[in-house]
Amino acid sequence: MAIPLVPQLLRAHLAELAEQNHRMDGRGQWESREIELQTNVLPNAEGSAMVTMGDTIVYAGVKFQIMTPYPDRPNQGGLMCSAEVRPVAGRNWEAGPPSPESIELGRVVDRGIRESGCIDVDGLCIIPGEKAWQVILDLFAVSDDGNLFDAFALAGIAALRTAIVPEVKYEVSDSDRPLPISKTPIMCSYHKVGGRFVYDADGKEELGGDERIHITLGDDDNVHSLQKGLKGIFTANEFAEIMEHAKSRCGELRDLVHGGE
Amino acid sequence: MKEGRVARPDNMSVSDTADGPRNGRRASPLVTPGEDLGKSEGREAGHGVLVMDGRLTATKHGRMNEKGNEVSIQPLRTAYIPRPGDLVIGYVEGCTNNIWFIDIGAPFNAILPMSLGPGNTSFGGTRQVIDIGEAILCRIQEVEETHSSVVTMKGLGLRKIRSGTIEDVEPHLLGLLIGKKGNSLRDLKNESDCRIVVCDNGRIWVDGEFDGVVSVKTRLKEMTLESKAVGGVA
Amino acid sequence: MGGYGDIQMIDENGIRMDGRKAGDLRPIEIETGVIPVADGSARVIWGNNHAVAAIYGPMEAHPRKIQRQDRAVLDVRYNMAPFSTSDRIRPGFNRRSREISKVTAEALESVVLVEMYPRSKIRVEIEILAAEAGTRCVGITAASVALAHAGIPMTDMVVSVASGKINDVVVCDLNKEEDNYGEADLPMGILPNSGELVFLQMDGDLSQEEFQKAWDYNMNAAQGIHEIMVDALKGGES
Secondary structure, three states: OOOOOOOOHHHHHHHHHHHHOOOOOOOOOOOOEEEEEEEOOHHHHHHHEEEEEEEEEEEEEEEEEOOOOOOOOOOOEEEEEEEEEEHHOOOOOOOOOOOOHHHHHHHHHHHHHHOOEEOOOOHHHHEOEEEEEEEEEEEEEEEEOOHHHHHHHHHHHHHHHHHHHOOOOOOOOOEEEEEEOOOOEEEEEEEEEOOOEEEOHHHHHHOOOOOOOEEOOOOOOOEEEEEEEEEOOOOOHHHHHHHHHHHHHHHHHHHHHHHOO | OOOOOOOOOOOOOOOOOOOOOOOOOOOEEEEOEEEEEEEOOOOOOOOOOOEEEEEEOOOOOOEEEEEEEEHHHHHHHOOOOOOOEEEEEEEEEEEEOEEEEEEEOOOOEEEEEEEHHHOOOOOOHHHOOOOOEEEEEEEEEEEOEEEEEEOOOOOOOOEEOOOOOOEOOOOHHHHHHOOOOHHHHHHHHHHHOOOEEEOOOOOEEEEEEEEHHHHHHHHHHHHHHHHHHOOOOO | OOOOOOOOOOOOOOOOOOOEOOOOOOOOOEEOOOOOOOOEEEEEOOOOOEEEEEEEEEEEOOOHHHHHHHHHHEEEEEEEOOOOOOOOOOOOOOHHHHHHHHHHHHHHHEEEOOOHHOEEEEEEEEEEEOOOOOOOHHHHHHHHHHHOOOOOOOOOOOEEEEEEOOOOOEEEOOOHHHHHHOOOOEEEEEEEEOOEEEEEEEEEEOOOHHHHHHOOOOOHHHHHHHHHHHHHHHHHOO
């Protein structure tokens, strides 16, 4: 990603907005943009979802491949997450090898899903020690106006939860079955903008903002992953406030995912 | 995914003369690149129109205008192309000992030589006077194809922007914002009690009390959404 | 091209596996403005193909070495998303995509008025989200609409379509099975006003007559596709 120029006036204006409890687009501190979730949108993927958050638009696609199980886990399949933010998604995304930003995106979303244990990896075994299913989740950004983290995480889990294992095509059995997945981990991201944390930052807020915190919570509010990104300092109180919001917002988004199944 | 599929006779037209939006005229037709606009005989090809094999052809997507015998296209979306004399807001992207490189939102950056900058700059001291990331109000001095355009800060009112906010508006909406004889803009300034400087590169400097600034920003957002829903196609 | 002559893809009444007649196009839908952060964009759904194109620019041409003093450069990227095909595509450098990017750029450069923006570049980003034969044609078509949407000046829009041969019958707009098991593929990029060409490739086996027939199918189909492109840009206005 090309480092975009951060206009100093933008930062000053964001600080003033924060002081007056305003945001660039008039939202409240913890308010999200208009959100849309659709599943089964990619005909050649075994599971798929598209998420829109304001002007941010991403796709998630689930594909299956046969793998050889790892020697220390002969009865288990695996999950691989890959995130791509290609130049199509914005002026500042350049062509070339994956940038540190997109690598971080993929890995943070991966941890949130993987550490929740939502996928039954034993249920992915085909022949112990020889063959198992590898689930590949590809996250693909098409329009970046901020908060790719949450958009990717939401699209990812929605795609996984509606994925069908292609047993017939790979001649493993004579009927396809749903991917064995029992939970719905959800990520919420917070950016420090103008000196305070806000939820669902848009492109301008990310540009003029500072550090960010990503929290993935499971069905029971268990914490499955955390990440603090970029330069900055935050307090325990600020974190507690964010965690409170995450508990309720993750629940809302979880309902959204379940509603579409 | 926005769609603007409403066609109404009183479409807003956003011409250079800044005619009022709802004047009841039949909308000028939308044309696409390659569209035939009739014989070229007796007619002139204006902006966005080419003469090819005795015919006038549209090269841009927009509304066709006929003024006298000149046929031109008012594009629905357009990049900002600088012309000498334009008032623009630029961001400093970099500098050398005696030149600042300015992003003016055009296909290529402009340069501000020390001699045309604020008077108190010394050689090597450019960053101290205007730093990277700062915004300036300046004018296009010169545009030539073989080198970057040149901007100047020598002139009435030109300066470093130290307060307020800068909003981006698509260049083709500027006429609408300013209104007939500047009426719309004047009203907005009075209502909000803010300084509003509308620049030719689609950037607008808004400065004043917090509530006023917010009201101007809201109005700008409304305008953009309206234009997409009614006459424009998103 | 597989040339598996045993698979019956068109019956004795001239009906293809998906119900089309020899000269029929797959259904096409085009929408503009689908990528809000871009300067121009379009989505094309063509059969089971799903492509988006985004335009950024004209902007300063970086790195310096690609800059041309007298004109803009077109920086075109055609790419297939990992989940776009039946077998997953590993992200990364792909020779086929590189070739398609190049011929796409050359097609578009033939119509874009690049002299209007010296020393700058125009980025054309084509992403195939779902593939079902003919993706390069879908990509070029989407890019044309996106360029128009972005206000980039062009002498005409490029319409791209492919015809081929299945079971010794020349047909228009091959679908996936027809492309896999058919005997020829002829994609073209056509300027609807003049009938001139800016893009041409072919592989397979066509007699001179069959070639002419495939050519004519493409020329004919281009008119219909062009209408859909214009309609998408005009948003339903006449």
